[in-house]
Amino acid sequence: MTHSLRTYLKAIVVSVLLLAAPLWAVSASAQQSTPDAAPAAPQAPTVIRTVQVQGNQRVEANTVASYLLFGRGDPYSEERIDMSVKTLYATGLFADVEIDPRDGNVLISVVENPIINRVILEGNKSLKSDKITDEIEAEPRAIFTRSKVQEDVQRIIELYRQSGRFAANVVPKVVQQPQNRIDLIFEITEGPVTGVKRINFIGNNEYSDRKLRGEVVTEESIWYKFFSSNDNYDPGRLEFDREQLRKFYTDRGFADFRVVSAVAELTPDQEDFYITFTLDEGEEYRWGDIKVKTELESLDQDLLRRLVPIREGELYRASDVESAIDTLTFAAGTSGFAFVDIQPEIKRNRDTKTVDLVFNMVEGPRVYIERIDIIGNTTTLDYVIRREMELVEGDAFNRILLDRSRNRVRALRFFEEVEITETQGTSADRAIVEVNVTEQPTGEVSFSAGFSSADQFLVDLSITQRNLRGRGQLMRFVIRASSNRREIDLRFTEPRFLGRNLAAGIELFDVTIDFLDEAGFRQSRTGGQISLGFPLTENTSLTARYSLRTEGVDVPGLNCAAILADPVAGAQNNLCLQEGDRLSSIGGFTFGWDRRNDPITPTRGFDVRFSQDFAGIGGDVQYLRSDVQANFYRGLLKNVVASGKLYGGYIEGWGGDPVNVNDRFFKGSFDFRGYENAGIGPRVLQTNELTGEVRRGQALGGNAYGLAALEVSFPLFVPSLLGSVFAEAGTVGLLDDQFKFETVDGNLRTETIDDLSIRAMLGASVFWESPFGPIRFDFTKPLKQYEYDERTSFQFTTRTRF
Template identity: 70%
Template sequence: MNFHQNFLVIWRIAIAAVLLGVATIGASAPAIAQESAAPTVIRSIQVQGNQRVEANTVASYLLFSPGDPYSESRMDTSVKTLYGTGLFADVSIDPRDGNVLVSVIENPIINRVILEGNKSLKSDKITDEISAEPRAIFTRASVQEDVTRIIELYRQSGRFAATVAPKVVQQPQNRVDLIFEITEGPVTGVKRINIIGNAEFPDRRLRKELATTESSWYKFFSSNDNYDPGRLQYDQEQLRTFYTNRGFADFRVVSAVAELTPDQEDFYITFTVDEGDEYTWGDISVETKLDTLNKDFLQNLVPFRKGEIYNASRVEDAIDSLNFAAGIGGYAFVDIQPQIERNRDTKTVDMVFNVVEGQRTYIERIDIVGNTTTLDSVIRREMELVEGDAFNRILLERSRSRVRSLRFFENVEITETQGSAPDRAVVEVEVTEQPTGELSFSAGFSSADAFLVDLSITQRNLRGRGQLLRFVIRASSNRREVDLRFTEPRFLGRNLAASFNLFDVVIDLIDEANFRQRRTGGQISFAFPLTEYTNFNGRYTLRQEDIEFPRQDECPSLLSGAGTSTNTGNNRQLLNLCDQLGGRLSSIFGYTFAWDRRNDPITPTGGFDVRLSQDIAGIGGDVQYLRTDIRSNYYKGLFKDVIASATLAGGYIRGWGGDTVSINDRYFKGNFEFRGFDNAGVGPRVLQFNADTGDTLVFGQDGRRDALGGNIFGLASTEVSFPVGIDSLLGSVFLEAGTVGSLDDSDTYNIIISSDDANFTVGSSCEGITAVGVICERTEDGLDPRVTVGASVFWESPFGPIRFDFTQPLVKQQYDDRQSFQFTTRTRF
């Protein structure tokens, strides 16, 4: 081997050694590095900077603890976790050779929340909506959220220019006062509502359908002339409903834009609509395979016919009618499937109602929620369904109406959800309690009663059991009353309401009828349902009745015959009152039959109710009579919030066993019972007149218009109530007719009370006499009709409800006490 070859061998050996060394170093380097970077174990954790929060609490949020190996990722996550608590404004974690230092700066505590500049919104309304409150943690993020919420509240009230500037005032002990400086700005009204694209209906007509109205100077009680985005969405639906109910099936609102004026005081609202074409109903049919249902009969129940203008709302009416008919036919569970086919070429809408038997569902459970005071049993006993019954939506709606009629709840909602199986349903009755206990003092004034004062203690839901306890002291210029009443709606656990009440009532009719009466006694009654819509109430009343009148001191001499001129008219009327002096005991059995088919027990818009009452006095006691009263009301919704009502009422009382009807048991009508006439302003009266001319001189003794009351009365009225476009203000127009009269023969007379001619004797009959100088007196008693028309205004003012009645007589009698204007108001303290 030569030198050159030896050199190459040596060179290769050297290169291999170098590569082997490098490889060895490379392989051992990680091990060396790993040995030099052995993991650090956390030996201790120290917390500093905390003032209110305990160190242990801070450490509980960390993702490491002593003995754990150091980890950068856990350190970072711990910082984020501490920030997330909202307790700290700054957090840092510093590891120092296994000793970890956690430094925190706590967020301040809110000492006070102060609102400045708010005038239109009460402070309570704002503070209820924001999260900031005393002793809460202060963070800038939460403050900004509160600022946004306050601005939103002002926008909802129509102030879009409102601004809110939060300010912080540092206090000792890391506390701050949070101040919201509010600039409310002007109320942002609606300057103009424009509607583009309408050809069939003018803008003025469409604006009447909108809840939003244009601002005007006289709408100072309304809030609908302020811009509200939520109300704008509602208005779009109102327009759609208006058009689709008038044949325009293709109608749509293309856009609804609200533009704020440069001065930020008003909005311009523009609706762009596409009316489409007008449609009529085409072919209408009902299809069913149910054996007991006749298709032709069902089709006659559909409330629209071919060729009529298309009306989308009538489809729901048709479904309700078909559901009701199917229920009568024995199918409580049917599914009405309407199929609508719109023919754009012929501009008709064909409708097929498919009536199929639905899946039978049973009630698995009834849950009562929201009742914090009322016992579950009080609500359940009003339900017409119980667990295990077949599901019936009609009965559920009736149950909701029954629960609402208790008037214990502000709101009642019944919903159903899927149960544990497809044929099971869970019914949830959600109620919102309202105050049922009341301690109130109210005062008012009316044109009839002058002042009114009312002090009452009432609990309509005693101990949450549905019991009623009421104590009332009431006084006005002509009535004073003390009444204590208790009612148990489920006496002895049965569907039987038992009640008793004690009363002391004084009715002052001195100015109207020349007497005052007092009734003291008690009553017990029992009421129970006869059917779903009828109710029976039986009662017994025992009361002591006394009357007094200005000339009662003359009674002893008049009754003994020693009084002067006992045949004169004045003394004749006085004798009738004297006969009742000294008090009488009345023992009265009675009942009331009620039939109620109103669609809502509180604010009816449809249906009717009838009440028939009879009372018989004389089974014991000193008084004998039979009284019958009947009253019926009918309600019909004409348009949105426009309701028509009609009332018929009548009564008849007659004595039996030889008794006549006393004056304090007769009917006295007028005032708000018969608008257009004063209290006791209608009915028989004493009339003095010249025999030769028939000219009336005075009414009753001393010129007073003494009413006598009547044994019969009849009243009829019709009324239409409607909103007048201003919040809290309602109006109505009415027509009323009625009569009062028909006294007992012994209570009527027509006699001479004075004469310049000796041929005529005082106290003799005046029938047919036309002589000069003869003055006669008679009781004017006839069932002559009276008719009035008028208008009423109801205002729910901040001081209480106020009612005004303006009336004009169409038919009246000369001696009636007219009252063309009446009002009443009452406020509660």
């Protein structure tokens, strides 16, 4: 093809294209206006050249730009613009956001949310401001948003509903301040208290309404229950009541029990609620066939079955299943199976009204402790807590040992709360154990003053640190004075002496005890003691000690020189024979056995302490003294605990030495409630044979004593009050023969009474954690007493720190 021909054809093509261009434009326009038209070819995106921010006052422009999903040089996108607006709103910093593209020069206009200057509550009388502000999110210097304020309004209304005020209304108001700040005001109209007029039960045939009302937490509003906080309608409490009813019935044989409905209806005057529980009690069941199945060869199925605390034919109790699982888990753990999975299989036989139960025991997957984290210890060093743990990193996970570890940490008494939780580690067979503690004050500088019917006035100045430098060491300095006791005591204990599990202690003391009114003498004791304690097993411990002290007996009411010059009078006034100072060198030990379920507030278990002191390792005094104390605990109901105690002691001189008066047992006051200090036991009596008049003389103490008591403690209707009832019986006696005598001078017979007579007492106590300090009141009634006893029907003790 020639050059001229090619030029001619090119000119024709260009002419056709120029003529067709208007037609293409019309066609494209028609396609855009017609829904079914094919989409146009995409245009080249517009590039964002600049980004500017305006309207911001506190928030930097760079901060605003950091929330954008585009920047300079990015292609323009409607989707990114829209998402950027939503992102800026989501920060809560802005009340209004606009983004104007402007052909690539993007302008971002913002209106910042104001800052809260003050939060003001108006109209709240029944709820303290602190309780409300702790629940809401609004606070000074926080950012104001309308959505958060509405959430706070609902929280305040919910607080009032929980306190029984369902008519409460909250209106938020805003007062503008300079510099884009506001005062946020919540105007509160509390409304009347909405009580519970009546609690009704429908469908209860086995138990009366009155019985069931005692099982639920919600109470009916009665005029004399002015301390109660449960006599209002609370939806959350109502759900809890449903669960309480379920537990009550299922623990009494009703395996099919269910709460069909729980309805609260306002009375016509809208001041109270009627609460109605509709129940389906079902039939009463008893336990049927009980089995334990396991493929673990080292576990004896028959033995495990005997350990299960459920017997065939007994009334069905749902809580028995959990108790049995705990028992079987513990039994497997003691046999070396720390990873046992127990799955109960329950089958109800509706025809026979029995429940068959099978415990399937299989070995669970082995899990090892990857890490132990200590959280919340701001003062106590980590190793003080870790040394109480019975597990370390790398050990096999064991729930029983973790529970024991928690009790050991709580027993330190350094922490208000101790919780041990576990989470999965870096793999399925690894666990991370978290020990969460809440520190409580362990140091104390206090001056206490008070009065008691036993000690009269008392003053106590003490400096105590139970966790010295966060290392668990104890340092204590005490100066104590009362009407019959003066004491100075300095003590230091290192719980991990030489880095071992040895508790070493040293003590220096100077004590004077006044028994002038009770026994006619004054006792003094000055010296020191060293001790060393260590555990024998998990639940037993042994503490050895040595004490060297000077002990004195002073008899200021007698002319001992003249009395001792008369051999007859000297025999009768044996106190003068014991007057003076003696050096006592004493070695001893204490064996402890503690099986309580909780070291602070036990509800089951026991603890036993047996002590012996041997005097005569040098010195002037020779005796062997033995003491035993046993306490038992048993939870009866929630917060109701029965406790019993058995105390006893015996001291006997050796090498021909009698037991001096300052080494004998003097019991009474709070050792045996209902009696004065040294109020029971051997005593000198003077009897006028002519008139029959009996006059009490000196209390002599005894070489032996025994005391048994049973007490049940329970909460009273005020949270700060705790009550108890108790019964006690005991005796003191067994003097050495040389301290017993009987003389007759005319009609006046003087004799020593020492017959180990049993005293018995019933009583009640009230404990009050008052704003002025703890107060305890004891009321007693004797069942068996003697005319020469020093009794008191009422006594109290209080102490206030300031």
